[in-house]
Amino acid sequence: MMHYKIVRLLLWSSLFLLGVSCQKVVVVVEELPENTPAESRLFVSGNFNYWDPGDTRFEMKKTEEGKYYYELPYGAGNVLYKITRGDWTSVEAGLCGGAIANRSVGYGEGDTVFIAIESWEDKGPTNCPQVTIQLEDLPPTHEPGEAIYIAGDFNAWDPGNDDFRLAQDENGKYAITLNKPDFGDEIQFKFTRGNWETVEVDTYGKPTSNHFFHFGFVDTLGMAVLNWKDRMQEEHVRVTFCVEEYPKYTPVSSNLFVASNLNNWDPMNGKFRMESQKDGTYTLDVYQKKGTFMEYKITRGGWSKVEKGEGLEEIPNRQVVFEKNDTLYLQVESWMDQDFLKQYLQLE
Numbered sequence: 001m002m003h004y005k006i007v008r009l010l011l012w013s014s015l016f017l018l019g020v021s022c023q024k025v026v027v028v029v030e031e032l033p034e035n036t037p038a039e040s041r042l043f044v045s046g047n048f049n050y051w052d053p054g055d056t057r058f059e060m061k062k063t064e065e066g067k068y069y070y071e072l073p074y075g076a077g078n079v080l081y082k083i084t085r086g087d088w089t090s091v092e093a094g095l096c097g098g099a100i101a102n103r104s105v106g107y108g109e110g111d112t113v114f115i116a117i118e119s120w121e122d123k124g125p126t127n128c129p130q131v132t133i134q135l136e137d138l139p140p141t142h143e144p145g146e147a148i149y150i151a152g153d154f155n156a157w158d159p160g161n162d163d164f165r166l167a168q169d170e171n172g173k174y175a176i177t178l179n180k181p182d183f184g185d186e187i188q189f190k191f192t193r194g195n196w197e198t199v200e201v202d203t204y205g206k207p208t209s210n211h212f213f214h215f216g217f218v219d220t221l222g223m224a225v226l227n228w229k230d231r232m233q234e235e236h237v238r239v240t241f242c243v244e245e246y247p248k249y250t251p252v253s254s255n256l257f258v259a260s261n262l263n264n265w266d267p268m269n270g271k272f273r274m275e276s277q278k279d280g281t282y283t284l285d286v287y288q289k290k291g292t293f294m295e296y297k298i299t300r301g302g303w304s305k306v307e308k309g310e311g312l313e314e315i316p317n318r319q320v321v322f323e324k325n326d327t328l329y330l331q332v333e334s335w336m337d338q339d340f341l342k343q344y345l346q347l348e
Contacts, residue, residue: 023076023107029060029068029083031116034126037085042068045091046081046102053084053091078106083117093121096128096219128219135166135174135191137224141231148174148225152189152210154181160194180215188212191225200225204287205236235290237322243274243282243298245331249341250300256282259306260296268301288322295319298332307332 027044042060045053052058060068060083072079080102084091094100095118105113119125135148148166151159158164166174181187188210192199202208203226213221227233241258256274263269274282288294295317298307309315310333320328335341 024074024111025072025079025105025107026112027060027070027072027081027105028112028114029117030114032068033117033119033123035123036117036120040085043084043086044070044072044081045084046079048073048075048079048081053088054086076107078104080104083115085120088121090120090122092117093119093125095119095125096130097121097125098219124217125219127216129180129215130177131213131215131219131221132175132177133166133213133221133223135225136222138174139225139227139231139233141228141233142225144172146193149192149194150176150178150189151192152187153183154178154187154189159192159196159199185215186212187215191223193228197230199229201227201229201232202287203227204289205229205232206238206285206287236287237290238285238287238325239294239320239322240327241274241284241286241296241330242327243330243332246282247332247334247338249338250332250335251341254300257299257301258284258286258296259299260294262286262288262292262294262296267299267303267306290322292322293319294322298330300335304337306336308334308336308338310334312336312338 029042043054043056044058044060045051045055049055049058058070060070062068081104082091082100082102092100097119099121100118103115118127133150145168149160150164150166151157151161155161155164164176166176168174178187190199190208190210200208205227207229208226211223243256246256255268255276257268258272258274259265259267259269260272263272266272272284272286274284276282286294296319297315297317299305307315312334315333318330
């Protein structure tokens with residue numbers, strides 16, 4: 001009789017525990033990345049369906065407000081899962097796009113779980129708060145093991161701040177990881193070897209423009225240093241081209257370019273666009289190896305807008321040899337489209 005009572009008590013205890021622990025869990029996606037395709041189908045994949053990433057039985061439903069949710073089957077214990085858009089190439093990822101650990105929820109911990117998806121593996125991040133900058137190429141004059149620093153608006157342009165010294169891996173490659181600053185999503189910077197006399201320059205020794213990076217979409221940035229200011233391999237000289245006179249009918253908003261044998265005679269090469277100065281002149285600094293011969297003409301961005309002679313006649317190519325730092329003062333007599341411009345501006 002006693003044995004029967006014990007068995008019955010154990011049976012009722014088991015049924016009671018089963019009733020308590022066998023519960024439901026609703027998974028609600030509260031936030032999606034900005035680059036989530038419209039009308040995406042989301043699926044719950046986990047240890048309850050053999051990790052099938054596109055199991056239609058576990059497709060999430062959508063509320064009128066656009067929130068995705070799914071009510072997991074009644075059960076007990078822990079559930080491991082991830083959210084996908086139908087296959088493993090489109091599985092959810094971390095804030096910077098990397099793989100994340102399986103999500104976990106235990107039955108009985110609560111009936112609703114709210115989650116935020118930070119990015120999709122196939123779409124990349126949209127709000128990554130850091131970037132790793134890697135130097136993939138250095139000039140041949142760089143000595144192995146030399147310190148390299150990054151200076152920018154995030155460290156008051158300090159060219160030798162040890163907190164911003166790039167680290168080297170076992171292969172000698174340089175890299176540094178930067179966090180998004182408080183002042184915004186974009187930074188600008190340059191590389192140095194510790195001071196401004198050792199700052200990076202371009203192929204011809206010309207100062208480079210600041211590098212820009214916008215946080216959010218990539219977590220790794222590969223870059224190269226072309227030359228160091230104090231270690232140019234060959235002597236280079238600078239010639240400044242200055243257009244100080246040009247026809248009065250030249251549109252005020254004109255961009256002037258130097259088209260030459262140095263840029264395959266491209267009439268609107270951005271690297272050879274002249275800068276408009278406050279005094280009305282246009283200037284361009286060109287750095288070349290000493291002895292370089294250059295033929296060129298001035299254009300307003302196309303061969304239909306190239307400079308001509310006083311009578312609209314064809315003129316010979318201008319010429320210069322890079323022998324020393326120099327400034328050339330130039331006059332444009334007329335433009336090929338002079339008649340069109342005069343008619344457009346109603347000039348005689």
